Amino acid sequence: MQNFDFHNPTRIVFGKDRLAELDQLIAADARVLVLYGGGSVKRNGTLERVLANLGERAVFEFAGIEPNPQFDTLMRAVELVRQERIDFLLAVGGGSVMDGTKFVAAAAPYDGNAADLLGHGFAGLPVTEALPLGTVATLPATGSEMNMGAVVSHQGGKWPVMSPLLFPAFSVLDPTLTFTLPQRQVANGVVDAFVHVVEQYVTYPANARIQDRTAEGILKTLIEVGPITLAEPENYEARANLVWAATWALNGFIGAGVPHDWSTHMIGHELTALFGIDHGQSLAIVLPSVWKARKNQKREKLLQFAERVWDISSGSEEERIDQAIAKTRAFFESLGVKTKLSQYGVQAHQIGDVVSALEAHGMVALSEQGDMTPEISRAVLEDAFSD
Structure with missing residues (x-):
């Protein structure tokens, strides 16, 4: 730690x-x-x-x-x-x-x-x-x-x-x-909280067992109560757990003593600024592709995430990681949040504008290891563009 x-x-x-x-x-x-x-x-x-x-x-x-x-x-x-x-x-x-x-x-x-x-x-x-x-x-x-x-x-x-x-x-x-919130805002909020957690958790091991177990508990709670609070807006217990999970996702505790990776947020910020895509939507677009691009750097924590959050324990390492990424994408989509850049009216040639914005704003050494270059960010966005 x-x-x-x-x-x-x-x-x-x-x-x-x-x-x-x-x-x-x-x-x-x-x-x-x-x-x-x-x-x-x-x-x-x-x-x-x-x-x-x-x-x-x-x-x-x-x-x-x-x-x-x-x-x-x-x-x-x-x-x-x-x-x-x-x-x-x-x-x-x-x-x-x-x-x-x-x-x-x-x-x-x-x-x-x-x-x-x-x-x-x-x-x-x-x-x-x-x-x-x-x-x-x-x-x-x-x-x-x-x-x-x-x-x-x-x-x-x-x-x-x-x-x-x-x-x-x-x-x-x-x-x-929060009972009267539009479903779109609730869904975006679930995604935002989820990504806050994983950007402090799916990095590389630091033997921070309390932080890891707390992060995993928040993620499993979001997976459980997110769909319920969308289907039943006035279900107090579900909404109470969602509110508390979102608070704990970014109050500093699970991020203490561990490496952070805010590349999904930083890339997502540019999508919001350039194209008006909701913040939560931008995160749902970027996160799966960041993980695909960074499998080797995040391998141990992706495998831990697969087993402890999604209960995936069989198959090769590559298969388990791919399943975990697929399940995460499917969770976002089950909330009604689209996960591909092309679904928001963005054109392929505009990916270069996003990379240029990252460079202009000093976001050129993203990731927990500071090695996610503009070229990697471009590859992430290209992967996130469409199926």
């Missing part, structure tokens, strides 16, 4: 009817900015309940954070924070709203050009302060409710934003708030 530090300060408030506790979670004299997206939290009553439970505090609203939150939009929120002397941010929504709120938290007290906060990747932001924030999560997918990371879109790219200062102080996870 590799050396690691593990620290996660986020308080999780989980279960039904917990919004009333917002009044105890935020200082009574706080000036609060509630940030949200396109209006679904208004239509389903969640925003009204949040505002009611903030009591007599000075409360302001910022609406319109997009899927794949845009830098320019977030900077308008930063202006409001500064103008109204906001001292607490509350994100109400899914991963994009939470990610955008984290960026606002870092950018609002920053003295320099906020665009300079983009481009630091996983190295962390050069900031010494950030506004405190909390979240009311309405979509199980990204794990942003319990981690220090975000992704912000700007000038055609998607930029990781990381800092220990961006852990939410608390996150309210009420599975009933």
Whole structure:
């Protein structure tokens, strides 16, 4: 096992009817900015309940954070924070709203050009302060409710934003708030959580048995409850397990002391930026082809994944790996998520645009071993294009 530090300060408030506790979670004299997206939290009553439970505090609203939150939009929120002397941010929504709120938290007290906060990747932001924030999560997918990371879109790219200062102080996870989500969003969320896990697990062995067994448990849970929560949107137990699985997929625990491979996410980000493909859909397209291209580098963990997650224990090594990849693809497709690039209207000649974007954004040494070149990324995309 590799050396690691593990620290996660986020308080999780989980279960039904917990919004009333917002009044105890935020200082009574706080000036609060509630940030949200396109209006679904208004239509389903969640925003009204949040505002009611903030009591007599000075409360302001910022609406319109997009899927794949845009830098320019977030900077308008930063202006409001500064103008109204906001001292607490509350994100109400899914991963994009939470990610955008984290960026606002870092950018609002920053003295320099906020665009300079983009481009630091996983190295962390050069900031010494950030506004405190909390979240009311309405979509199980990204794990942003319990981690220090975000992704912000700007000038055609998607930029990781990381800092220990961006852990939410608390996150309210009420599975009933997710009951009205469209099936497409739920399916994308299951895929996103699944891929978060395997990019910390299907790498190479580090003898991290606790992390491995936890990762395998999350994956098996997603396989079990994903189809149920799609078929039965108000099945509380299934949805509760999905919400908690998505949180644990990326709260730092299973990634402690083990190698990571975020190449599927980085390639997927470019597909979203260039073609508007949903984030979860982009991951379902890329992951099987990454594994096919990286069989030798990932062999031991792919075999472990095949046996422990998919119960595949017979056949040659090659056959077991191929079965595991096929089962993973079939799982994504069973959720209604297409897994080939051509199914989203992308043309073969546009693969070169994706590779160029990876190079332009500095994503030229992807993978857990830093050896996944642009040429390999091209081969991955060509394999992912069509059957």
